[in-house]
Amino acid sequence: MIKLEKIxxxxxxxxxxxxxxxxxxxxxxxVILGKSGSGKTTLLRLIAGLEAPExxxxxxxxxxxxKDGKIIIPPHKRDIGMVFQNLALWSHMNxxxxxxxxxxxxxxxxxKIKEQVKExxxxxxxxxxxxxxxxxxxxxxxxxxxxxxxxxxxxKVLLMDEPLxxxxxxxxxxxxxxxLNLQKSMGFTLIYVTHSQREAKSLATQxxxxxxxxxxx
Amino acid sequence: MRQKFFFLVxxxxxxxxxxxxxxxxxxxxxxxxxxxxxxLDISVWKVFVKSFFxxxxxxxxxxxxxxxxxxxxxxxxxxxxxxxxxxxxxPLLIPPFMIAYGWFEVLGRNSLLFGxxxxxxxxxxxxxxIPLLFSMLALKEIDISLEEASLVFTSPxxxxxxxxxxxxxxxxxxSFLIVFILSFGEYSVANxxxxxxxxxxxxxxxxxxxxxxxATLLSLPTVGVVLLVMLYFEVLxxxxxxxxxxxxxxxxxxxxKYKKMITLMLVFFVxxxxxxxxxxxxxxxxxxxxxxxxxxxxxxxxxxxLIYSSxxxxxxxxxGFLSAYIIVEKLFKWYKLYDKGLLFLFVLPPTVFAIxxxxxxxxxxxxxxxxxxxxxxxxxxxxxxxxxTKVLQSxxxxxxxxxxxxxxxxxxxxxxxxxxxxxxxxxxxxxxAWIIGFIFSFREISMTMILYPPGYQTLPIEIITQMxxxxxxxxxxxxxxxxxxxSLMLGIVFKLSRTxx
Numbered sequence: 001m002i003k004l005e006k007i008x009x010x011x012x013x014x015x016x017x018x019x020x021x022x023x024x025x026x027x028x029x030x031v032i033l034g035k036s037g038s039g040k041t042t043l044l045r046l047i048a049g050l051e052a053p054e055x056x057x058x059x060x061x062x063x064x065x066x067k068d069g070k071i072i073i074p075p076h077k078r079d080i081g082m083v084f085q086n087l088a089l090w091s092h093m094n095x096x097x098x099x100x101x102x103x104x105x106x107x108x109x110x111x112k113i114k115e116q117v118k119e120x121x122x123x124x125x126x127x128x129x130x131x132x133x134x135x136x137x138x139x140x141x142x143x144x145x146x147x148x149x150x151x152x153x154x155x156k157v158l159l160m161d162e163p164l165x166x167x168x169x170x171x172x173x174x175x176x177x178x179x180l181n182l183q184k185s186m187g188f189t190l191i192y193v194t195h196s197q198r199e200a201k202s203l204a205t206q207x208x209x210x211x212x213x214x215x216x217x
Numbered sequence: 218m219r220q221k222f223f224f225l226v227x228x229x230x231x232x233x234x235x236x237x238x239x240x241x242x243x244x245x246x247x248x249x250x251x252x253x254x255x256x257l258d259i260s261v262w263k264v265f266v267k268s269f270f271x272x273x274x275x276x277x278x279x280x281x282x283x284x285x286x287x288x289x290x291x292x293x294x295x296x297x298x299x300x301x302x303x304x305x306x307x308p309l310l311i312p313p314f315m316i317a318y319g320w321f322e323v324l325g326r327n328s329l330l331f332g333x334x335x336x337x338x339x340x341x342x343x344x345x346x347i348p349l350l351f352s353m354l355a356l357k358e359i360d361i362s363l364e365e366a367s368l369v370f371t372s373p374x375x376x377x378x379x380x381x382x383x384x385x386x387x388x389x390x391x392s393f394l395i396v397f398i399l400s401f402g403e404y405s406v407a408n409x410x411x412x413x414x415x416x417x418x419x420x421x422x423x424x425x426x427x428x429x430x431x432a433t434l435l436s437l438p439t440v441g442v443v444l445l446v447m448l449y450f451e452v453l454x455x456x457x458x459x460x461x462x463x464x465x466x467x468x469x470x471x472x473x474k475y476k477k478m479i480t481l482m483l484v485f486f487v488x489x490x491x492x493x494x495x496x497x498x499x500x501x502x503x504x505x506x507x508x509x510x511x512x513x514x515x516x517x518x519x520x521x522x523l524i525y526s527s528x529x530x531x532x533x534x535x536x537g538f539l540s541a542y543i544i545v546e547k548l549f550k551w552y553k554l555y556d557k558g559l560l561f562l563f564v565l566p567p568t569v570f571a572i573x574x575x576x577x578x579x580x581x582x583x584x585x586x587x588x589x590x591x592x593x594x595x596x597x598x599x600x601x602x603x604x605x606t607k608v609l610q611s612x613x614x615x616x617x618x619x620x621x622x623x624x625x626x627x628x629x630x631x632x633x634x635x636x637x638x639x640x641x642x643x644x645x646x647x648x649x650a651w652i653i654g655f656i657f658s659f660r661e662i663s664m665t666m667i668l669y670p671p672g673y674q675t676l677p678i679e680i681i682t683q684m685x686x687x688x689x690x691x692x693x694x695x696x697x698x699x700x701x702x703x704s705l706m707l708g709i710v711f712k713l714s715r716t717x718x
Binding site: 048 | 360362363365367368369370372379380383384
């Protein structure tokens, strides 16, 4: 599904990732674990195509996606969804507009968009929230909107960058369970970045630990 | 104690700068029954509509082009952007009529220049830096992840359209309104290019006929326009706050094969809009003999300009810091009103502002102000305090609250916190505020023209006087001196901003 071959990346002279190779199979739940600054977010951004590796290749579905400083397949053509650490919800759009954005960009029929968003809102327990402003939602609700936005296009891969780091333990446990159930029912490949052992243990089918720019199994 | 001190600061600014405007409005309303026939004159309203249309066109064109350039400068990997920015800002920093004069040197008495098109084009080059800078600041404030969240679904072009532009939209509206009001109130270009505008009519009634009441009456619709524009912004876009709160790393979009073509187009654009008129002035003015002639005639006004601008910049830095402190600390319930008041004075057409000063200070009791350079300094304080306040406000807002709390826990009083914590941390911003205050005071012509007491004329006034009956080479030489000094100051701001980054 996703294959990384000898990926290296530097930021301002500092080596972030050093010749990392990785093979992620379809429908797995991979948790990338590491301290802050260890390069786990960079790894996620490389898979998303938001950054290019300095050296090495990334394959998605056996197709070359990035190679030696070049992005060959742009992010929006990689069939991925992503939940950002700060959620990155657009404040100039309401809940409906945020969630439907991906479908709109795919030029899906308006009626179908409405139906799919309604369905997604039901799954995320956000029924009736369509016209709400993003700023008026609680942390947990915002989390669900971000997740809904990432999943609405039914991507093959869902990338999550420490999505629960700003929530309390109780709420993060509930959401963690919901993510697990969604992954099981929808069958997408999950790549989840965190520094929390607890989150890793309760979610992962495979844990990858990054230390000193390298993978420690 | 702290409240009392800052209340005194606000009270002084209110009395010095706001009260004259209030008096003007009161006086105009009082004389309305006597002079209202002027407002029934259809030709007056024709000029009003013409000026309104001109300003809308200037605001629209500068906002569209300024935003495109802002995006190019901030989001692309184009080279020499700082250089292009530097050149594009210069027209904003010199007296507006100079650009018109530069074009006159190029085109001569051309009918295209002396008319609507000419005034629009000169206003376009003068005010273009405002939307350009606004869009650049707004783009730098966008959290990169907001754009990346869209890139997962769509192309960079669509992201720009659906995410980036809507996010900077309030800032663009704000700069559109600022340019609209500034263009509406600018009269020196229209005066030079013999094009009748509303603010020019008001100025002519005042300076040529010395008809106070008609001049003030004509200022009433202008004040109305300013208030309406501010109200519109307050109601519809009150979320927007001026100044950078947090800057993010910018995701540069490689423009690859278009880089050469875009650079060439930009060189052509900068050349046509800015370089040609400025170069003409510098070419003539920096000839050694001309330069010496210009200096001989202009050294006294130049010296005065330098002194007034330095004094004004110092006063603006001090009051700018104090005003920023009031706003950041929310010292009074009505701090927002004070903030909006400063903006109101900044966008109020300079003719209106200067006439209000004449009306208020031209009395025996205030002779010491009206008959001395104090009147000019007071006018600069009112007009430009908004700018220095905003420069310092954005710095004070970035100082973590914990810095102040830690000082408080150590037993520091508010004065000691200002002296030992806030002032040292604002050192750079204070200097930038000083330079900006200097540049804007140095270039000011519209208010100074109405207010300067005999024997106290500044360099721009001397240049405009020479334009009526002096030699072209001397005018070009004096203009060159202004351009060189303003460019040097701008260079310092650029250097400091880079260090600060």
